[in-house]
Structures are given as structure tokens and as C-alpha cells.
Amino acid sequence: MNREEAKDILLLYRHHNPADESDTSVAEALALAKRDPELAQWLEMHCAREFVLREKFRQIPVPEGLKEQIISEHAASRRPAPRGRQLALTAAMVVAMGLSAMAYWLNNRPAADDTLPIYQSQMARNALNPYPMDKLSNDDGTIRDYLKGNNAPADYALTAGLKQATLSGCAIEGWGSNRVSMICFQTGKPLPAGAKSDLWLFVVDQQSVKDAPVDASLHIARINRLVTATWVRDGKLYFLGLEGEATELGKYL
Amino acid sequence: MAESLDFDGLVTAYYGMLYQFAFSLSRDEAEACDLTQQTFCVWASKGYQLRDKSKVKTWLFTTLHREFLGSRRKHNRFPHVELDLAAADLPVVAPPSVNRLDSALVLQALAQLDEIYQAPVALFYLQDHSYNEIAEVLDVPLGTVKSRLTRGLARLHQLLTSTQTHPPT
Numbered sequence: 001m002n003r004e005e006a007k008d009i010l011l012l013y014r015h016h017n018p019a020d021e022s023d024t025s026v027a028e029a030l031a032l033a034k035r036d037p038e039l040a041q042w043l044e045m046h047c048a049r050e051f052v053l054r055e056k057f058r059q060i061p062v063p064e065g066l067k068e069q070i071i072s073e074h075a076a077s078r079r080p081a082p083r084g085r086q087l088a089l090t091a092a093m094v095v096a097m098g099l100s101a102m103a104y105w106l107n108n109r110p111a112a113d114d115t116l117p118i119y120q121s122q123m124a125r126n127a128l129n130p131y132p133m134d135k136l137s138n139d140d141g142t143i144r145d146y147l148k149g150n151n152a153p154a155d156y157a158l159t160a161g162l163k164q165a166t167l168s169g170c171a172i173e174g175w176g177s178n179r180v181s182m183i184c185f186q187t188g189k190p191l192p193a194g195a196k197s198d199l200w201l202f203v204v205d206q207q208s209v210k211d212a213p214v215d216a217s218l219h220i221a222r223i224n225r226l227v228t229a230t231w232v233r234d235g236k237l238y239f240l241g242l243e244g245e246a247t248e249l250g251k252y253l
Numbered sequence: 254m255a256e257s258l259d260f261d262g263l264v265t266a267y268y269g270m271l272y273q274f275a276f277s278l279s280r281d282e283a284e285a286c287d288l289t290q291q292t293f294c295v296w297a298s299k300g301y302q303l304r305d306k307s308k309v310k311t312w313l314f315t316t317l318h319r320e321f322l323g324s325r326r327k328h329n330r331f332p333h334v335e336l337d338l339a340a341a342d343l344p345v346v347a348p349p350s351v352n353r354l355d356s357a358l359v360l361q362a363l364a365q366l367d368e369i370y371q372a373p374v375a376l377f378y379l380q381d382h383s384y385n386e387i388a389e390v391l392d393v394p395l396g397t398v399k400s401r402l403t404r405g406l407a408r409l410h411q412l413l414t415s416t417q418t419h420p421p422t
Contacts, residue, residue, distance in 0.1 A: 012377075012384075012402050019383045049410075056359040057378040060273040063286060067268050070290050071261050074297055128283055225282055 001025075003039050006032045014054075015047045063224060065117035072118050114176055116211045116230070119204070123239055124224040126173050126182065127200040133184065136169040136196070143170045143183060152179040156203040157233055161252035162240075168197045178208040185252075187242060199252065202239040212237045218253065220246055229253055264293055267313055270379060274314060277375035278321050280364055288324070292317040314382075314390045318372055362412040370405030377402055 001009075006029035013029070014020050021027060033039045135146040140158075148154035152172045165185040173180040181204070184197035191198055206212050212232060213219060219230040226241035227249050242249055271292055275285035295316050303312050363371055372391055376382045382390070388398045 008403070011406055012399060014377075014381065017381045017383075019381075053359065053409075054378045056356045057273065057277065057375065059356045060276050060360070062269045062272045063282060066272060066286055066289065067264055069286075070264050070268060070293050073290065074260060074264075074293065125283070125286075224286070 001028055065121035068118045069121045114210045116209055119209045120223050123202045124226045133169040134171045138167045147181045152181045153203045159253055175204055178205055180204040199242045204237050206232050206235050206237045209237050271317055273379055288317055288320050291320050311386050311389050362409055365412055366405055366408055370401050373401045374405040
């Protein structure tokens with residue numbers, strides 16, 4: 001094996017991965033590097049470069065709330081599967097015994113997966129994925145009437161900035177047993193093909209979201225592709241988002 | 254078998270690395286989230302078929318890659334970049350210059366590779382997959398994995414060198 005052949009082999013060598021060293025040709029190339037100063041220098045530089053590149057890949061940020069979303073949606077989608085009489089009997093017994101406790105639990109305490117990060121993540125996905133607009137209108141009264149008529153929050157308070165924004169319509173989303181009003185606006189920027197809005201306000205009962213803020217302070221965060229603001233007012237949780245920068249969002253707060 | 258593996262624990266252990274792999278391939282946060290979530294949905298419905306629990310990680314990455322290929326067939330939006338087959342004599346990127354790059358630029362360079370090199374290169378850097386594991390995930394022979402890695406890494410280094418020489422304006 002000469003130096004160039006060794007370089008070709010060591011191109012795939014990861015010095016932090018013991019499995020790579022078990023390859024006989026790699027071991028031979030490494031042995032050559034110990035005897036060849038020029039190859040040793042090349043190897044040192046190669047390993048340093050590979051370490052940095054590896055770190056760059058591992059620095060890819062993972063969205064906040066993704067894990068909780070996966071787990072909660074899995075839990076929500078699980079259905080009892082037919083697995084024989086024993087399981088069915090056990091399930092029936094569990095249902096019978098826990099019915100009272102479950103009713104109490106559902107009525108008095110948010111589910112463990114009804115947390116604020118999951119709510120925010122789910123609403124952000126609602127905004128970013130194609131969605132049917134339940135009511136197309138640029139009239140505030142028409143939108144509130146529609147929401148009220150469908151038992152969704154309608155007595156929400158718009159910020160001064162949102163009062164100036166152009167309405168485009170609304171939709172009603174689900175959050176557990178609660179309804180979420182999704183009020184859609186247009187910022188005036190060119191919209192992607194097929195899109196009808198690029199600024200979204202979600203309003204839901206504050207009590208339905210575990211860990212919702214308890215004070216009136218404003219919480220700014222980037223969730224999915226949205227920059228978002230979350231706040232509470234008069235028992236309602238407000239979640240506002242747009243694709244852009246925080247300064248742009250600030251115009252609507 | 255799936256029932257004996259705790260779903261929440263499995264998600265906790267692997268969702269991050271799966272997302273990073275998905276993002277390396279798609280460069281889109283929403284799509285990467287969907288791919289990651291879909292992978293666990295498939296696990297929830299079909300994971301019980303896996304008899305060897307030690308293969309869970311490979312199974313998940315394989316599933317995600319298949320999901321990606323399936324979605325990609327619907328959205329054929331990746332440019333084809335011809336690769337110079339001569340991997341030798343390519344420039345070496347010095348560590349300091351690589352260090353000045355951020356993850357986005359590295360992924361941008363990855364995106365410029367021919368599609369067949371993107372997944373093996375991402376798996377090579379993420380989570381230290383062995384060559385055998387990469388071969389299993391991609392469902393190609395071991396020799397193919399090594400040749401694709403050799404060419405893919407060489408091309409990636411070349412692109413990063415070019416990025417350093419001609420930074421984006």
C-alpha cells in the first residue's frame with residue numbers, strides 16, 4: 001500500500017468510531033501513517049476536518065415540542081385492537097372500573113399531553129399546512145358571528161396592530177374537547193400560490209392548555225417556521241404567528 | 254415485539270437523530286417533522302414485525318428513508334448534479350475553514366450532491382452508523398455504500414472548499 005492508496009482508504013476513516021478500525025485495510029493504512037510523517041500530517045488534518053463536519057451535522061436544531069407532539073398524537077390515535085377475549089374482557093373491566101374516575105379527571109384536569117408546547121406546535125402546523133378556510137370574509141363582525149354560531153371563542157380581543165390588519169377569514173380547529181378559533185389575516189406581502197393568509201391568530205380557553213401562562217406577559221418564540229407570540233387575557237389563550245422576523249410580528253402586537 | 258418496547262422511550266431515544274437525518278435530506282423543517290412523525294406512526298402499526306430488537310435503530314432509519322423516497326417521488330424537486338468520478342486529487346478543506354461554516358452551509362453543500370450520495374453521507378456523519386448499518390438502511394451492498402461514500406465525501410469537501418473560496422453574496 002502506498003501513500004495515495006492509504007489516503008483513499010482513510011477518507012472513510014472516523015477515528016472516533018472503533019468499528020472503522022476493525023477493517024483490515026484501514027488498520028494497514030493507519031499503520032503506514034505511523035511510519036510516514038507526511039501521511040500522518042494529512043491524517044491529522046483529515047480527522048480534524050471530519051470532526052468539525054460531524055459536529056455541524058449534529059448541530060441541526062430539533063424543533064421544540066416535536067417529541068411531545070409525536071407522543072401525544074400517537075396516544076390520541078390509539079384504538080383498542082382485537083386481541084382476543086382476554087384483552088377485551090380486561091379492557092371492559094378497566095373501562096367499567098375507571099369510568100367515574102376518568103370523567104372526573106377529564107372535567108377537572110387537563111390531560112398530560114395538553115401542554116402549551118404541544119398546543120403551539122399543533123397550531124403552527126395547522127397554519128403551515130394546507131387548511132380549508134371555514135369562512136372567507138374580511139369583516140370582523142361576520143367572522144365573530146360565524147365563530148359564535150359554531151361554539152368557538154368569538155369574544156376575543158384584538159390587539160391594536162391586528163385591528164389594522166386585513167382579515168381574510170377564519171377556521172375552527174380542535175384541541176381535545178375544546179374549539180379553537182383560527183382567525184386569518186394578510187400582512188400585505190405576496191402570498192404563496194393557493195394561500196389566503198400569512199398571519200394567524202389562535203384563541204382558545206386558557207384552562208384547556210396545561211402550563212398556559214398565568215400572567216399577561218408576552219412570550220415570543222420561533223416554532224416550526226413561524227415566529228410566534230403567546231399571551232393570555234381574560235381567560236383566553238392567544239397564539240399569534242407569521243413566517244418572518246420578530247420585528248415584523250411586533251407590528252401586530 | 255413492538256408492544257414490549259416502550260413507545261415513549263423509543264421516541265425519546267431516537268426522535269432527535271431521526272429528525273436530523275430527515276432535515277439533512279429535505280432541508281425543510283415541516284417536512285422533516287412530518288417524516289419523523291410518520292416514521293413513528295409506521296413503527297406503531299408495523300413495529301411488532303421486527304423480531305430482533307437490537308435492529309430498532311436501523312429499522313427506524315430505514316423506514317424514514319423509505320418515507321422520504323416516497324414523498325420525493327411526489328415532489329421531484331432536487332436538481333441532478335453530475336459528479337466527477339475522479340475522487341482523487343480533490344482539494345482538502347483545512348479544519349479552520351470548515352469550522353467557519355455553519356450547519357446550514359454544510360447542508361446546502363449536501364443538497365448539491367447527487368441524490369444517491371446524500372443519504373449515505375448524512376448517515377456517515379450522524380450517529381456514527383457503521384458501513385453495514387448504512388448498507389442496511391439504504392438497502393444496497395456494502396461495497397456500493399463505500400464507493401458512494403468515497404465519492405460523496407470527496408464531492409462534499411470540494412463544494413465546501415468552493416464555498417470558502419466564493420462565499421454566497
